[in-house]
Amino acid sequence: MSQLLEATFWSATVAGGLRLATPLIYASIGETFAQRAGVLNLGLEGYMIIGALTSLYVADPTVAPLGFLVGGLAGMLLAAFMVLLSIRLYANQVVVGFGLTILGIGTTGYIFRVTTDVGGRDRQVSLPSEVDIPLLSDIPWLGDALFGHSWYTWLALGLVLVTGFIASRTIFGLEVKAVGEDPDAAAARGVDVVRVRTIATLMSGFLGGLGGAALMLGSVGRFQPWLTANRGFIALIVIIMASWSIWGAAVGAFVFGFFEALGFNLNNVFVDVPVEGLNAIPFFVALLILTASARWARMPRGLGENYVPTV
Amino acid sequence: MTDVVADGEQGEIEDAPTGTEERSFTTSLSTSSLAVLIAVVVGGLIMLFSGENPLTAYGAMLDGAFGSKFALGETLSRAAPLAIVGYGTAVALRAGLITIGAQGQVVAGAIGALLTAQFFETAPSAVAIPAAAIGGALFGMAWVLIPAMLRAYFSVNEILSTLLFTEFAALLIEYLLNNPLKPPTAITPQSDPYPDNGILGLVIDGTRFHTGVFAAVIIGLAFIWWVRSDRGFSYDLYGENPNLAQSLGISSNRVIINSLLISGATAGLVGWIQAAGLLQRVYVGIASDIGFFGLVVAFLGGATAGGVLVAALLFGALQAGGLAMQSSEGIPASLSDIIQALLLLGFSIRYAPQIVRLTRGVMANFTLVGRRRR
Structure with missing residues (x-):
């Protein structure tokens, strides 16, 4: 119990939270773009897992940054199916999303088993070292919590700034919002709805793939079937909590990561409490947040509706 | 393609149901064979x-x-759970709700059935078997009650809330099978063998075709x-049209809660037949992927009685065949997941009219947060 009063417990939890949040940050900022444009990617889970496997298979013989990038491209490839089926052929987004999630899990499971010899060497990567920021990392408590992270985390935070800027301060960001709220009105004002939605969906695939790659290369290091374990769906909760704001999504991802880390770390404090009960904490918090979000969140009005150009 | 175009427009009922179904049968047969x-x-x-070698x-x-x-x-023993979950999910889908929580409800139902069966361990089978079925169904319903109420009263998205309850179920069963329900001699997490008087026996010896499979027939008739x-x-x-329904005096809360409770009850029954029939014990992975594929089956079947049955048999065959292929040819059974996903994607473009109507209704009711403003 006394551990709870120590600063190191909390700095370790905050640090762990940021590490666990990293894949969610990538996935949720990309998906925020797609949803702001009115496209619901329930296939995010699929984008993530295909990104995770691809990044490992590329990074194992080459280098991690290349694997990371190709992981993003693999996610984008899967998202291209979403573009084709839902944006071009008007198939229902929910149905296609579930299909892509199953396709991602099935394909990665298949490739993993086909390429893994029984008793052979597992493909794996060594986890990255922490990139310390001089001076800042030496601040006593905050230094441990905030400034000792791998470059995957730093890049995620950098992308939050960049995409947040794009979403709120550029013409493209405005177009995204317009086609998500009322595609017909946007089209009437000369916005190419299909093009904007396509770009936003591919972004979601790329960033979802990067999220899976960050999970693989940044904190797991080896593949197992269905490695992502519903993180793609957790990212959807994060987006709702953030009310479709990019900055908010980063905060939301951290909140979930923090409680996940808290659940883990509390296992050492409350030894008598069942592990499973403590591990349920982040999901319980997610349920509370999901319920409470109705008070402040407002979803894009055209979300989930296909846009059919009137000729 | 014209029938899909109306997808985005809510509340438009363009075909008289009878005419559509007559025309649809041949078209849906040809489009479905193409997708397959x-x-x-x-x-x-x-x-x-x-x-x-694909041929071998x-x-x-x-x-x-x-x-x-x-x-x-x-x-058959793989198709039956898919059909049962598919019918329950279809009831929710027809009411415009997408639940993927069957996964967790199957787990809850298996726990419920096991606990009930253990309570009636000395009772005659005629009491113990129905009691365990009811216990399973009630646990399944209990597992969806909170998501159902959250959806009804706070418009909390049912996909995400039922997904969280699946996580809770996974953690709960892991705890139970590692601690209170684990026999002292067991090494891996599992329960005691299912009580003898509650076992659903085999129909044909030398197979795993157990009497619980017939529950799918009963649920199918109940669905009709x-x-x-x-x-x-x-x-x-x-x-199809929540606004119209409400203006006719249909209570939206009642529709939401009852249809989700029905889907929970059927998933709970699946937990019971898996525990009492197929496995005769409870394991952590008892739900395998039944919950997710049950939803896919309901979608593919257009939430109709015949469609769900055909889709469940097809998926049951694919899964049984996939596992057999894995053990005889060494080709991963994940291939059947890929084929099932491709089937869903293929059907998503050129589905039969009843699926168009179904998905249109789902979108009319869809919300991620709060009530939908139009």
């Missing part, structure tokens, strides 16, 4: 690409699904009754 063909060809290409693989798959008494038993009943009709109406 594409899925099989792409699956074959994937195998070619990974250095396997598909041969092994067919053999493992239909080739023997045992294979048929495997197909439901669809034709007045209440089922009003739920369908709500699913």
Whole structure:
């Protein structure tokens, strides 16, 4: 119990939270773009897992940054199916999303088993070292919590700034919002709805793939079937909590990561409490947040509706 | 393609139901065979690409699904849970709700059935078997009660809330099977053997075709009754056009809560037949992927009685065949997941009219947060 009063417990939890949040940050900022444009990617889970496997298979013989990038491209490839089926052929987004999630899990499971010899060497990567920021990392408590992270985390935070800027301060960001709220009105004002939605969906695939790659290369290091374990769906909760704001999504991802880390770390404090009960904490918090979000969140009005150009 | 175009427009009922269904049968038959063909060809290409022979693989798959008494038993014992969950999910889908929580509700139902069966361990089978079925169904319903109420009263998205409850169920069963329900001698997490007086026996010896499979028939008949009943009709109406239904005095809270409770009860029953029939014990992985694929089956079947049955048999055969192929040819059973996903994607473009109507209703009711403003 006394551990709870120590600063190191909390700095370790905050640090762990940021590490666990990293894949969610990538996935949720990309998906925020797609949803702001009115496209619901329930296939995010699929984008993530295909990104995770691809990044490992590329990074194992080459280098991690290349694997990371190709992981993003693999996610984008899967998202291209979403573009084709839902944006071009008007198939229902929910149905296609579930299909892509199953396709991602099935394909990665298949490739993993086909390429893994029984008793052979597992493909794996060594986890990255922490990139310390001089001076800042030496601040006593905050230094441990905030400034000792791998470059995957730093890049995620950098992308939050960049995409947040794009979403709120550029013409493209405005177009995204317009086609998500009322595609017909946007089209009437000369916005190419299909093009904007396509770009936003591919972004979601790329960033979802990067999220899976960050999970693989940044904190797991080896593949197992269905490695992502519903993180793609957790990212959807994060987006709702953030009310479709990019900055908010980063905060939301951290909140979930923090409680996940808290659940883990509390296992050492409350030894008598069942592990499973403590591990349920982040999901319980997610349920509370999901319920409470109705008070402040407002979803894009055209979300989930296909846009059919009137000729 | 014209029938899909109306997808985005809510509340438009353009076809008279009878005419549509007559026309749809041949079109849906040809489009579905095309989708199946594409899925099989792409699956074959994937195998070619990974250095396997697709013909031997598909041969092994067919053999493992239909080739023997045992294979048929495997197909049926895999199709039955998918059909039952599919029918329950179809009730929710027809009311415009998408639940993927069956996964967790199957787990809850298995726990409920086991606990009830252990309580009635000394009772005659005629008491113990129905009691365990009811116990399973009640646990399944309990597992969806909170998501149902959250959806009804706070418009909390049911996909995400039921997904969280699946996580809770996974953690709960892991705890129970590692601690209170674990026999002292067991090494891996599992329960005691299911009590003898509650076992659903085999129909054919030398297979895993157990009497619980017949529950799928009963649920199928109940589903047909439901669809034709007045209440089922009003739920369908709500699913197609919630505003119209509400203006006719249909309570939205009642539709949401009841249809989700029905889906929870059927998933709970699946937990019971898996525990009492197929496995005769409770394991952590007892739900395997039944919950997710049950939803897919409901979608593919257009939430109709016949469609769900066909889709469940097809998926049951694919899964049984896939596992047989894995053990005989060494080709991963994940291939059947790929084929099932491709089937869903293939059907998503050119589905039968009833699926168009279904998905249109789902979108009319869809919300991620709060009530939908239009």
